[in-house]
Amino acid sequence: LMNNLGSVKTNFTAGQVSPNLLGRGDLKIYENGARRLENVIIHPTGGVSRRRGLKYICRAEQATRLLPFEFNTEQIYLLCLSDYKMKVFKDDRCIAELETPWSGNQLFQLNYTQSADTLLLVHPDVPPKQVTRNNNEVWLISDWEYYTKDDMIYMPYYNFYQKKPQLWASGTSGEITMATDADVFLSAHVGSYLKYQSGLVKITEVRGPRDIAGTVIKKLSATGKTNDWAEAVFSDARGWPVSVTFHQNRMVIGGSRDLPNRLWLSKSSDLFNFDLGKAVDDDAIEFGILSDQVNAIKAVVSTRHLLVFTTGAEWMVSGEPLTPEKIQLKRQTNVGIYAEKILAPQQIDGATVFVSRSGRQLREFLYTDVEQAYQAKDLTILSNDIISRPRDISFDPDSSVVYLVLEDGTLSCLTTYRTEAVTAWCKLNTAGKFISAAVIGDNIYFCVERKNGWFIEKFVDDYYSDCSLRLTSEAPQRDWSGLEHLEGEEVVVLANGFSLGKFKVEEGEIHLLDEADEIIVGLPYEHLIEPLPYMVEAERPYSPKALRVIGARFRILDSKSFCIDIGSGYFHYPLKRIHRDKIFDSPPLTYSGDVQMRALGWIREMNKPMWSIKSDEPLAFTLLSAVAEIKLKE
Secondary structure (H helix, E strand, O other), X not given: OEEEEEEEEOOOOOEEOOHHHOOOOOOHHHHHEEEEEEOEEEOOOOOEEXXXXXXXXXXXXXXXXXXXXXXXXXXXXXXXXXXXXXXXXXXXXXXXEEEOOOOHHHHHHOEEEEEOOEEEEEEOOXXXXXXXXXXXXXXXXXXXXXXXXXXXXXXXXXXXXXXXXXXXXXXXXXXXEEEEOOOOOOHHHOOXXXXXXXXXXXXXXXXXXXXXXXXXXXXXXXXXXXXXXXXXXXEOOXXXXXXXXXXXXXXXXXXXXXXXXXXXXXXXXXXXXXXXXXXXXXXXXXXXXXXXXXXXXXXXEEOOOEXXXXXXXXXXXXXXXXXXXXXXXEEEEOOOEOOXXXXXXXXXXXXXXXXXXXXXXXXXXXXXXXXXXXXXXXXXXXXXXXXXXXXXXXXXXXXXXXXXXXXXXXXEEEEEEOOOOEEEEEEEOOOXXXXXXXXXXXXXXXXXXXXXXXXXXXXXXXXXXXXXXXXXXXXXXXXXXXXXXXXXXXXXXXXXXEEEEEEEOEOOEEEEEEEEXXXXXXXXXXXXXXXXXXXXXXXXOOOOOEEEEEXXXXXXXXXXXXXXXXXXXXXXXXXXXXXXXXXXXXXXXXXXXXXXXXXXXXXXXXXXXXXXXXXXXXXXXXXEEEEEEEEEEO
């Protein structure tokens, strides 16, 4: 018994979905999802396009963490952090190079926030730094400088002991010795500060666990024994800040190595002043998150509220304005944020998106007026295998795409438009491994590890190969040089609109068969588009025993190449023949419209798609929809 049916696919707004959903043909997302989407970008209107290629910017000496520095929409910079070094790029040119205190292993535990010309960076094992730029493009990296008045340094202080030991001193000024009645001091305490008897002492020598020498910074009022003393919260002995942001004109520090669940808010409009004072409205604020578990703070985010992300729960700090008297702390959800790497939560369309504790989910943290609370929706519930062990995250607001760099070197990309109910995942890969990503203005930069080393590259329109360069010559030529960064690689070449095929780079050169005066040369990458297996409406969620695609019609947009398998293997459909008024040796023209074709062969593997589109040609391609006529065999 034979029946002819139709299969209509009008959009890909559910993206690449998990194989776990192959039995859920009853869901709407089955019609809008795909089996595989690789090296494409999903549009909110439903179509998919071959992703842009990566333009070669420069070599990197080693694996590099990329950070944005944006003073305004015109003054934007790319910061490239590597092992104890930072390079500053403007307009794809290195303009400054600085020494830094962070090793290569510490780069992806860095947290940062920016205010005007100052970028604050924190790491739990390294003193916090600030990167500043002046009007003459001079860049500096320096320590934080806390507010000082009458010789008192107003940094956070804390007594770390449940049973406070007593402390006494040999004098009230100059060089003194101090002692306690319990084992307190470590060699790492050298350079730290003690707040004691209304004064301040800087530790210069640790003579034993109970004895130290120090220099009095602010004169002491007495020398007798007392347990009313505190030491600096941040030091080599106690660790340094984990996260930082700005909220309601205060600097907010979230957690340290030894106080992982504590928050410090500076005085209002005085960012480096943590004087608790007498708890008046503009005084600094300090408190710990007390709950059933001691979960470490990994991120603090300023939105309509101050959001605190810990390894076990998400919290809201509220108060209009935030004052010592009005501040409130409420737990919202119990998901927990990813802790293996510092992945800064991203603010998208009024929501805050973060990677969950497991490293396999992306959650949308959104305030609902009905509940008067935040909820953490799972954005990977339909694609639960799309994320694993992420290492970096960035968001492009222009295309509303989240880029997640994974440990395996691939990118998981989410196109998200909450109002339009678009949550679509796809995968990007390259001839190598993505290491880091950063969105700077209108550009998206990547650090990529390839066979020949590490490279800084960025997405560029009209480039459809990776690590690519545009080369020009006054006169047409066959031999092209300047490709040392691609030595030994097989590259694709685009010349005067033609895809010339693949060539091997030898001694930094390639030799073409025909002359050209302009070429784009780079590494090939392959885009892949496959729909979910077909299901008969009356028999959902079960697939038929066998089916045959009789014919299909594909609507494409602004495309120059179309390679498809519709049952008899991949072949390049000659779009040029559609332009009947053009000669065949002219460059490929951009085509928009329908492409219709016939097919042969039965499909008996029910997990096999009806058709598959795949190509590594460096040419544009966009698919809008597909309609297939199908014959079933029962």
